[in-house]
Amino acid sequence: KPKDIALSPIQNSYRDKICLNGIWNFKKDSANQGESQQWYNGLNHFRQIAVPGSWNEQFTDMRDYMAWGWYETETYIPRSWKNDKIYIRVNDATYAAKIWVNGKAVGEHEGCHVPFAFELNNYINWEASNRITIKVENILKPERVPTGEVPGSAFGNFPNANYDFFPYAGLNRSVELYSVPSVASIHDITVRPDFEGTTGFMNVEIEQKGALSSGKIIVEGFGKKIEKSVSFTEGKAKTKVDIPDVHLWSPETPDLYDVTVQLSQNGKVVDSYTLKTGVRTVGVTENEILLNGKPVFLNGFGKHEDFPINGRGSAYPVMVKDFELMKWTGANSFRTTHYPYDEEYYHMADREGIMVIGETPAVGLYFAGDSVQLSKRQKTCKQYIQEMIYRDKNHPSIIMWCVANEPSDKATLGFSVMRKTKEEKERMKNMFAESFSLAKSLDPTRLVMYVGVMMGPKEWFELTDVIAINRYYGWYTAPGDAETGGYVVGKEIDKLHKQFKKPCMITEFGADTYPGCHDEQAEMFSEEYQVEFIKAYLDVADERPYVTGMHVWNFADFKTSQAIFRFGGFNYKGVFTRDRKPKMAAHYLRERWMNSNQNK
Numbered sequence: 398k399p400k401d402i403a404l405s406p407i408q409n410s411y412r413d414k415i416c417l418n419g420i421w422n423f424k425k426d427s428a429n430q431g432e433s434q435q436w437y438n439g440l441n442h443f444r445q446i447a448v449p450g451s452w453n454e455q456f457t458d459m460r461d462y463m464a465w466g467w468y469e470t471e472t473y474i475p476r477s478w479k480n481d482k483i484y485i486r487v488n489d490a491t492y493a494a495k496i497w498v499n500g501k502a503v504g505e506h507e508g509c510h511v512p513f514a515f516e517l518n519n520y521i522n523w524e525a526s527n528r529i530t531i532k533v534e535n536i537l538k539p540e541r542v543p544t545g546e547v548p549g550s551a552f553g554n555f556p557n558a559n560y561d562f563f564p565y566a567g568l569n570r571s572v573e574l575y576s577v578p579s580v581a582s583i584h585d586i587t588v589r590p591d592f593e594g595t596t597g598f599m600n601v602e603i604e605q606k607g608a609l610s611s612g613k614i615i616v617e618g619f620g621k622k623i624e625k626s627v628s629f630t631e632g633k634a635k636t637k638v639d640i641p642d643v644h645l646w647s648p649e650t651p652d653l654y655d656v657t658v659q660l661s662q663n664g665k666v667v668d669s670y671t672l673k674t675g676v677r678t679v680g681v682t683e684n685e686i687l688l689n690g691k692p693v694f695l696n697g698f699g700k701h702e703d704f705p706i707n708g709r710g711s712a713y714p715v716m717v718k719d720f721e722l723m724k725w726t727g728a729n730s731f732r733t734t735h736y737p738y739d740e741e742y743y744h745m746a747d748r749e750g751i752m753v754i755g756e757t758p759a760v761g762l763y764f765a766g767d768s769v770q771l772s773k774r775q776k777t778c779k780q781y782i783q784e785m786i787y788r789d790k791n792h793p794s795i796i797m798w799c800v801a802n803e804p805s806d807k808a809t810l811g812f813s814v815m816r817k818t819k820e821e822k823e824r825m826k827n828m829f830a831e832s833f834s835l836a837k838s839l840d841p842t843r844l845v846m847y848v849g850v851m852m853g854p855k856e857w858f859e860l861t862d863v864i865a866i867n868r869y870y871g872w873y874t875a876p877g878d879a880e881t882g883g884y885v886v887g888k889e890i891d892k893l894h895k896q897f898k899k900p901c902m903i904t905e906f907g908a909d910t911y912p913g914c915h916d917e918q919a920e921m922f923s924e925e926y927q928v929e930f931i932k933a934y935l936d937v938a939d940e941r942p943y944v945t946g947m948h949v950w951n952f953a954d955f956k957t958s959q960a961i962f963r964f965g966g967f968n969y970k971g972v973f974t975r976d977r978k979p980k981m982a983a984h985y986l987r988e989r990w991m992n993s994n995q996n997k
């Protein structure tokens with residue numbers, strides 16, 4: 398189980414937090430000599446860096462730099478925290494990080510876009526300031542997830558990531574210190590919602606650090622306050638809260654309840670944690686995805702956390718604008734391609750009524766490499782599933798988990814395909830099946846899916862709840878011929894549905910479009926062609942009752958590694974430009990989605 402990341406830091410009468418965002422000291426360590434030279438005792442000849450933010454965008458000499466970088470800041474710890482347990486939480490260090498506090502090593506973590514936390518009590522100076530040092534590297538490797546430097550990869554990218562989005566490095570999200578009561582503290586809360594008729598249920602599981610025996614759950618909202626006592630055995634408690642006349646969460650009514658958990662000792666509250674969540678169910682039939690028992694159609698996008706100069710760094714004005722623009726187009730959903738996003742995205746989605754497919758960083762998984770690399774990768778994929786579900790499980794907006802984007806049993810994408818034996822293929826499917834059963838066992842209340850690549854193995858769809866495919870007929874194949882593209886995707890999806898009898902989604906389809914490029918006869922890269930392409934695919938969906946969602950690739954243009962098919966270092970499949978101006982296709986989607994009956 399991942400450590401200490403289930404509940405994000407909050408402030409209330411029992412808990413406190415300090416956000417360390419701002420300008421830090423930074424030093425490049427290309428030769429990886431910082432540890433032997435004890436840079437954790439203080440950096441010298443450093444530069445300034447903004448946290449959060451990717452280092453690749455902030456300096457004139459570090460765009461493609463993926464090796465070691467040292468971050469350093471200082472902070473005092475408030476005296477009021479003296480009796481508390483104190484933690485540091487790093488919300489994203491891409492890719493691997495090691496932390497020192499006052500020159501002492503505190504902990505290490507591998508993996509990007511998921512938080513990690515360590516207890517600091519033994520490392521703190523109370524009367525002086527505390528030096529916090531974080532060493533980060535993002536060296537691309539085939540055994541890492543996402544993968545890079547895959548031998549024989551057809552991508553030909555520089556930097557050599559096995560995917561197209563730029564491998565932005567560094568502290569991309571906030572770094573926080575926080576305190577929790579030391580006698581006992583709430584460690585994890587899992588709320589599994591359900592309803593019957595007009596009564597809602599919350600099945601609540603609580604874990605504490607400590608050995609207190611009693612606590613309370615308070616569910617509050619819409620003029621009601623429901624309180625229930627709970628008792629703990631071995632630090633755990635479980636109960637079911639009934640909510641009469643429940644307000645269900647849905648895109649039309651994103652209604653949220655406050656769920657407060659309290660721990661008490663001798664009748665006195667010791668710790669309290671409040672989260673907002675909703676009551677809704679997710680299900681599936683042969684043809685439909687069901688939300689609260691009713692079919693929903695997912696209109697929306699694949700996205701990226703990507704913006705000029707911020708790189709992959711959290712940029713809340715951009716996030717708010719993106720929700721505005723998604724709603725402006727009439728979208729009701731998005732997939733967190735290709736990694737879990739900053740937690741604020743899910744809070745926004747909960748409040749705005751946007752349905753989310755939460756995806757792990759498992760992208761670029763081609764089954765190249767030796768068996769040691771493959772098992773290491775597999776372990777990381779499973780770690781991500783745990784960390785993501787552990788962090789995000791209480792968001793009603795998340796209706797599906799996506800365990801991987803475009804994994805393939807081929808050695809590389811497309812060209813130099815290595816022939817695999819039957820046993821090898823079996824082994825890959827089994828590895829993949831492990832991810833599905835892990836996600837299902839951690840969260841039986843949501844759908845679990847993966848996203849299939851063009852020419853990828855079909856038999857893996859046996860594992861998924863929803864058939865999701867990324868298709869680019871009319872772009873990478875049949876270039877310039879959107880009509881054929883639509884025809885081919887229609888034929889393929891009919892076959893898939895007939896074979897697997899599951900609802901289908903096209904999770905990516907799109908055409909690179911240079912903003913301002915026009916043609917009276919639609920031609921590739923023109924705004925007209927992007928509209929024609931999107932129209933052809935949306936028509937395919939409209940004609941098929943078992944198609945339950947269409948996510949355009951991409952919401953906005955984004956930075957890529959350099960490659961011959963990425964002009965200027967960008968993927969131009971956005972319907973908005975990178976600075977969020979609409980292309981013709983954004984207007985087209987708005988016209989089409991605003992007038993569509995989303996629950997067809």
Ligand code: GCB
Pocket residue numbers: 560561562735802803867905950968970
């Ligand atoms: C895909 C990938 C996505 C790429 C996209 C493209 O299938 O999932 O990450 O950006 O194709 O534009 O090639």
